[in-house]
Amino acid sequence: MDDPRLYAPATRRNRDPILAVLRAILPEEGLAVEIASGSGEHVVHFAAQLPKLTFLPTDPGASARASIAAWIAASGVANVRPPLDLDATSPRWPIDRADALICLNMIHISPWAATEGLFAGARQILPPGAPLYLYGPYKRNGAHTAPSNEAFDASLRAQDAAWGVRDLEAVAACGEIAGFGWPEIIEMPANNLSVIFRRRDVP
Template sequence: MLLSSSPATIHEVAPHMKRHAPAADRNRTPILDVLRPLLHDGALVLEIASGSGQHVVHFAASLPSVTFQPTDADGSALASIEAHLAEAALPNILPPLHLDASAASWPVTRADAVVCINMIHISPFACTEGLFAGANRVLPPGGLLYLYGPYRFSGAFTAPSNEAFDASLRAQNPAWGVRDVDDLVRLASAAGIAHEATIPMPANNHSLIFRKRA
């Protein structure tokens, strides 16, 4: 459940709820390096599954002319995001919203770009389907959809560590797992979104760049 929006609640409760993911510290700069040339001044960026909130704070601090809208479906994640936002006190981050990627409607109706980092392998495939459908709803023609995470390519893993990671995910939840880029491209195409580029990233991850078709 989303925390109360009253300032007293945010500043009193949020500092005790702040999460820290070491992986976010490692990958935030390589991700920013990819995103920086893709985001224009004045853009509104909708982040899906913002998690701890570390990414959105780092991006907003580095791109002061871009506005960021963090979201998550998990109440404790929303509390962590609020804690990071209260600490950073950046004017270009909007209050976090509860958003379920698989839902037929989202609380945000438009955005210039949609960013989703490390979500699709730790959620049911319905969330990935909803992500592309939602991106099609909120993006303008040419709007950016950016995905980051581990992937398979035509059924093959990029490294033994990713294959082991996939097995551990499926052991935790059979609905989870490292997704195949071929499946994502087909899903995107059906939603009116075109695959533009695949960029290798550190630690056997990749950035996937998509654009909504005109």
């Protein structure tokens, strides 16, 4: 039988630095929802290391969801729910609540509407003070932070004109409109950033 698991080469390099940040910002218990889970390699790694949390992976792609389910089965982790079909741009998400939201490497490989939808959906399901964790490359003050990021941005835009490395300030402004405070920013390996938003306690 064919193995439906997908493999993202960068996962093994970045999963532990990301996990170190998640340990500091996620609640000890509760439900952590991952948006655009991709292969599923990240979520099973985080779940194995954070056993008191329950993780809910999501992805709009059928092949990705099959990969996620296969990784869950292969890993044997018991604190990951079956993957949900969720498109960040949808005005109604199939989730009522979450204690944290995780989104890795989606914003630059999706149209801007996905970023707007991410914040709108997060606003609906997160309680005040809960974290929305983003990871990936960003421009700062309109400029790339490394030549490698500039080349990556060009390659993304060549694939799809709606993709590309985003301005961190534009993402933060989008979050502010949706009711999130200015993010905490942590520099990560390979010229990536951890960007941590928290929902403000506003009506």
